[in-house]
Amino acid sequence: MFDLTVLGQQAKKSSRQLALMSTTRKNELLELMAQALLANKTDILAANQKDLDNASDNGISAVMQDRLRLTSQRIEEMASGIRQVISLADPIGEVEKMWKNTDGLMIGRQKVPLGVIGIIYESRPNVTTDAASLCFKTGNAVILRGGKEAFYSNQILVAVLQNALKSAGVDENAVQFVSDTSHDVANQMMRLTEYLDVLIPRGGAGLIRRVKETATVPVIETGTGNNHIYVDKDAQLEMAIKITDNAKTQRPSVCNAAETLLIHQDVAAEFLPKIAAKLAEHNVELHADKRAIAYLPQAVAAKEEDWSTEYLDYIMAVKVVDSIDEAIDHINRYNTKHSEAIITDNYFASQKFLNEVDAAAVYVNASTRFTDGFVFGFGAEIGISTQKLHARGPMGLEELTSTKYIIYGDGQIRE
Amino acid sequence: MFDLTVLGQQAKKSSRQLALMSTTRKNELLELMAQALLANKTDILAANQKDLDNASDNGISAVMQDRLRLTSQRIEEMASGIRQVISLADPIGEVEKMWKNTDGLMIGRQKVPLGVIGIIYESRPNVTTDAASLCFKTGNAVILRGGKEAFYSNQILVAVLQNALKSAGVDENAVQFVSDTSHDVANQMMRLTEYLDVLIPRGGAGLIRRVKETATVPVIETGTGNNHIYVDKDAQLEMAIKITDNAKTQRPSVCNAAETLLIHQDVAAEFLPKIAAKLAEHNVELHADKRAIAYLPQAVAAKEEDWSTEYLDYIMAVKVVDSIDEAIDHINRYNTKHSEAIITDNYFASQKFLNEVDAAAVYVNASTRFTDGFVFGFGAEIGISTQKLHARGPMGLEELTSTKYIIYGDGQIRE
Missing domain, CATH: 3.40.605.10 (Aldehyde Dehydrogenase; Chain A, domain 1)
Incomplete structure (x- = not known):
């Protein structure tokens, strides 16, 4: 040997x-x-x-x-x-x-x-x-x-x-x-x-x-990223669409791509059909929970394992949450501590998310795709520690x- | 269960x-x-x-x-x-x-x-x-x-x-x-x-x-310390005695105490009888290699395992070396990467020892006993990482x- x-x-x-x-x-x-x-x-x-x-x-x-x-x-x-x-x-x-x-x-x-x-x-x-x-x-x-x-x-x-x-x-x-x-x-x-x-x-x-x-x-x-985008009730929906689309479809095979979309219930009805239309341009398959699927007739019903799956593909899990607290609890339960983002105009929501989400990189109003040694300015990268x-x-x-x-x-x- | x-x-x-x-x-x-x-x-x-x-x-x-x-x-x-x-x-x-x-x-x-x-x-x-x-x-x-x-x-x-x-x-x-x-x-x-x-x-x-x-x-x-004092040919022997005695006997049961004494051959004849007399005040048992034992009639012959033993007791291994290079090689081979000290007046010897010895703390002209969170000024200590x-x-x-x-x-x- x-x-x-x-x-x-x-x-x-x-x-x-x-x-x-x-x-x-x-x-x-x-x-x-x-x-x-x-x-x-x-x-x-x-x-x-x-x-x-x-x-x-x-x-x-x-x-x-x-x-x-x-x-x-x-x-x-x-x-x-x-x-x-x-x-x-x-x-x-x-x-x-x-x-x-x-x-x-x-x-x-x-x-x-x-x-x-x-x-x-x-x-x-x-x-x-x-x-x-x-x-x-x-x-x-x-x-x-x-x-x-x-x-x-x-x-x-x-x-x-x-x-x-x-x-x-x-x-x-x-x-x-x-x-x-x-x-x-x-x-x-x-x-x-x-x-x-x-x-x-x-x-x-x-x-x-x-x-x-x-x-x-x-x-x-290093490297496994089951990352979330949380669209808060006070999000600018145009920005949320741009960021979610980027985080999911710009390069789905990498560890800083997003895998799950969480939406506050107050904006779900307006936001979900719009993001679905955008993601459809890349034929993204949506795996949605019961409340989300009401607005997403084209989606597949999500199973428990969807919340912990790193697809690395044109697939996204979708879930409607009652509050930012539920979003944070969901993230801390299922994430791999890699990259997480909130989209919000609300100061307190942004601070709460930054403080309470447990991950290597926590974003306010930016795509998770930025977690990268070159982008951070380190000039090189040997990997991303989780x-x-x-x-x-x-x-x-x-x-x-x-x-x-x-x-x-x-x-x-x-x- | x-x-x-x-x-x-x-x-x-x-x-x-x-x-x-x-x-x-x-x-x-x-x-x-x-x-x-x-x-x-x-x-x-x-x-x-x-x-x-x-x-x-x-x-x-x-x-x-x-x-x-x-x-x-x-x-x-x-x-x-x-x-x-x-x-x-x-x-x-x-x-x-x-x-x-x-x-x-x-x-x-x-x-x-x-x-x-x-x-x-x-x-x-x-x-x-x-x-x-x-x-x-x-x-x-x-x-x-x-x-x-x-x-x-x-x-x-x-x-x-x-x-x-x-x-x-x-x-x-x-x-x-x-x-x-x-x-x-x-x-x-x-x-x-x-x-x-x-x-x-x-x-x-x-x-x-x-x-x-x-x-x-x-x-x-944390914590295991098979530490060495190396007495260089250019050491002040009075200082070397004071530091060796302190590192061995001030509190032998702790991890930053010294366990092995290495002496340059040029000063062995003069130094060994003096340090032996000093350590005898605490009844320290010496385990000496062939060349050291010639100057230490009271010593026990060292065995191979002595070089890697953390005695945590009134026992010290002693070895004569030809050069600082031999001292450094011996230390890097047997130490537990905790604390190591050289006693020397020579600038180049001090720099060489600091650069080449692989340990958490490397000292010039001071006792290994100082490796401690309180002494270093951290105000507290949860342990010493090796x-x-x-x-x-x-x-x-x-x-x-x-x-x-x-x-x-x-x-x-x-x-």
Whole structure:
């Protein structure tokens, strides 16, 4: 059986070298990686073609095949992505604060790398270069375990990055690839506590659930978004239609898309036929509760499981609520703590929603689609955390760091 | 079998109320808790006496019995501890930063409670009131699971705090007690992902290991400290003796005490007999490697396991190293990432040690005993994290918070 401990040992060793590397040197090496991707386009496309040839056997849908497909342009975008990471400030080494304590000790809290990061992900090969460059920039070694559907693509991408490091005389184990895509090895990785400082799963709800159940390595959960738009009684209905339509249909396959629409009963009669007409332009299927369906003859009756389903598709659950309190209770009961929005003109309703809804990002009068590291201004994103520990919401470079207290004394002992 | 899900549901419900409570109200309730402890001294002491009566049956040593024993003064100290927490600033609600993004959205990162915190701890009953007050101040509900040796003490302490809340008309489930101290129920708690946002174990290496192996709830590891003092060739030997003695003997039972002494070969001949004489005043037993034992006729030969043992006793491992690099390699191999110190006059040695040693707190010319939330100026401490995620080193109120992005829009949709 494939032995992850060797990769773990190599990553740990490499991480010590990486932690001490200057920003200038890290940027030079990232530039070499970007150049290597461009120089190896032909081989990368050939490997990707192998994955595409296997796609039908692997039961990959047409939509997923599109996500899997690399083109010359997509490889150029991967290289640009790395150059974008080069342009970002390096958080490592920053002393966030430093103070003198009552004993005369100078105590500083410094940002340091996490160490070794494991990433388990599905389908899209660009995650390989994105994750590798973000981890590298923050001085972390990374072990990448992609899905079997992108095996040949991921394998060659990592080999290209490793060769770039090797050619510069740097330990190529800064970026490693798990070449066994079995569940057994993935499970082994989830319990590799001796070597992994953190595990970041990127993928669907099934993967996240399995990681949560199995992992003993500290995990940052990412990505599942059962998000709601609540249209308050004091909403501007035109705005509510624009935002609901955007949150549902602009890109339904992503985690910050909306899945359920909640409407205050006072505006349901006027709003529901209008939003239904708008969503019909994209053939959105509505799953409506008893009260909503009265205004939505074309809708399907919602079942209990609709309230907790992340469709990632042109489907939306719809429910009429008596009050903002009922809306908030519904959201806190069924949401995945990702992104939630209220549409209202009412000051107190907006504050109540911001205060009481439990989620990584809570919006007033804006689409949930904005929850994204680039949109937030972080310049990059390794994923969107839906847990409360360490990082919550879009994770940029800062979220890939830990801290260390550095303490300067002149002979102090404790009395 | 005891059902933790009921406690979980109650805690979750209570946490929503707590998250919205003003600082003034939380402080008033904490003051009621402090007063209730003082008002119920007699009953608390009687319950504690039951635990002491059972101590021999439970196989509790004399030292541990002392930690378990409550006195009138110790109860007063618990009440003062709560009043100390009242005096600290409440981090909840603080918006750490807020900016306008390119879409015109105002995005703020706000500190919010974690939600429901589980704490599994051993022996000392004062952890019950410390942890309860720190969690309460930060708007978190807490579920406390103490050891069976302090069962009656913990039970009455929680009852007293709950009655104080009840008398003020507040949901007493903000602070709950697990009245079944079996391992089965503890294991159930470690996997209570639906209700617990974080689990903080406080106790010995055995407990921490079990939690790491079993928990699916996000964990903050605390407390094990296999700490080193490295005496560099350029150390002031007088200072090195003072600091080594302090780090080993001032309070050997705590996690920030030193366990291993590393000495540069150039100063071993002069330093070792002197430090041995000093440590002999406390009858410290030395476990020395081959080269150190040449200067320490009274020492026992160290075995491999000595390098990774947290003695928590008047025992110290001693090893001679060729260089600072060997010292750093030894530390990074065997330490528990808690607290490490170098004694040196050399600027480059100090910087090298600070940069390359992997630990929560790294000291130059000071005792490891300073790693402590009170000493660092945080005003309180829920434990000392030895992991890299979320919190590292002494944890105060800030470390009991998560974040939420609050976003003010005026109709923005994503293009």
